[in-house]
Amino acid sequence: MKPADQVEIWEAILADPLDWLPSSVTIPPPSQVEEYFSYVYGDDDMEINKFAQEPEDGQCHQQYLGEFILNKNGRCAPQGPRKRRIFPSESRGKKLHSRKNNEHWTREEVKKLIRGVRRYGEGRWTKVKRHYFSSSVRKPTHLKDKWRNIRRACGVPCRSKRKEKAQKTMFRPLDSKSVKEIRRLAKKHNVK
């Protein structure tokens, strides 16, 4: 890859870290990936898995990025579907239905959720669903639950009476720009 091409690609990433590279595009080797992530996450927050070997052709493809990311505790973010067992079972007289979907949220989905909240505000889950997840398996309730998880993971103070322990780590880390945006949106809602 020529240097000029690399500059172009990195500028695009830095402009919006949520926009991952197009899948067809190749990216520079781990040394530069590390440089990028230390810029985005800060040196203390993230650590690039240095043993990640460079592929034969000397370039890393997009899907390798996730594998490079380790959090502080050295825990790797879970990849792919969660492979939950299909059941129905019963517990204390309550019927538990089989899960229709159990996939981890992708960065793209989180990004769409952020955009939805930015446009409609927290709590307009059916609107967000219609405009951003119309063909998705995610239901309005899922969006609500996910936003709750996201708020917690981004350190937004909980507004409910019941005390919730502050979350320590994120298994699936977000970039700092998204975290800031989430906090901003949550704060805005609280003021109103």
Add this chain to the structure above:
DNA sequence: CTAGGGGTAGTT
């Protein structure tokens, strides 16, 4: 319909 409490099961 939503908020928020509670729960289950899968993961690291």
Add this chain to the structure above:
DNA sequence: AACTACCCCTAG
């Protein structure tokens, strides 16, 4: 133990 996704229930 902690995090995540999904589910259930109830009050408003």
